[in-house]
Amino acid sequence: xxxxYETVFIMTPVLSEEQMKETVKKFESYLLEKGAEILHxxxxxxxxxxxxxxxxxTGFYHLIQFDAEPSIIKDFELQYRRDEKIMRYLTVxxxxxxxxxxxxxxxxxxxxxxxxxxEGVIL
Numbered sequence: 001x002x003x004x005y006e007t008v009f010i011m012t013p014v015l016s017e018e019q020m021k022e023t024v025k026k027f028e029s030y031l032l033e034k035g036a037e038i039l040h041x042x043x044x045x046x047x048x049x050x051x052x053x054x055x056x057x058t059g060f061y062h063l064i065q066f067d068a069e070p071s072i073i074k075d076f077e078l079q080y081r082r083d084e085k086i087m088r089y090l091t092v093x094x095x096x097x098x099x100x101x102x103x104x105x106x107x108x109x110x111x112x113x114x115x116x117x118x119e120g121v122i123l
Contacts, residue, residue, distance in 0.1 A: 002037070002067040004099045009080060009089040010059040013046060020060050023085050027064065030079055036068035040106060053087050065094075065102065 011023055024043075031038060044061035053059065068076075073091060080089040094102065 001069075003070055004039075004065070004067055004094040005073065005091055006063065006065045006094055006098075006102070007076075007089065007091040008061060008063045010053070010061055010087045011085050012054075012087055013056055013058045013060065015060065015085060019085070023083070024062055024064075026083075027076075027079065030076060031064070031066055031068065031072075034068065034072040034076070036066045036072065038064060038066045040065040040102075056087070059087050 009027075011020055015023070024041075028038060028041075040063075042063040044063065046058055047061050048058050049056070070093075077089065077091060080086045
């Protein structure tokens with residue numbers, strides 16, 4: 001049975017745009033290889049930390065929502081630990097209420113974006 005998961009990870013700020021995309025692609029590929037289905041992704045960009053992590057004050061944030069077997073999560077997080085580009089990560093299992101909320105949030109964001117694009121064309 002597939003469970004709903006959400007993972008957020010922070011990459012070191014010294015990466016180029018290409019290296020950042022390559023790192024994200026590596027984790028996407030791992031999930032797909034293990035039979036997971038990626039539902040949604042968001043690149044949150046470079047954000048400032050409240051306190052230094054590994055003597056750095058900023059990092060690139062990325063979110064991936066996916067459905068997967070519970071057995072792959074341990075190995076997936078091991079991949080994070082082995083990658084020196086990853087500063088922090090958090091993977092959580094979503095219950096039905098959290099999953100419904102995230103679906104609703106995505107839908108509202110998409111509608112807002114479409115509305116802004118439509119208004120941009122009219123102006």
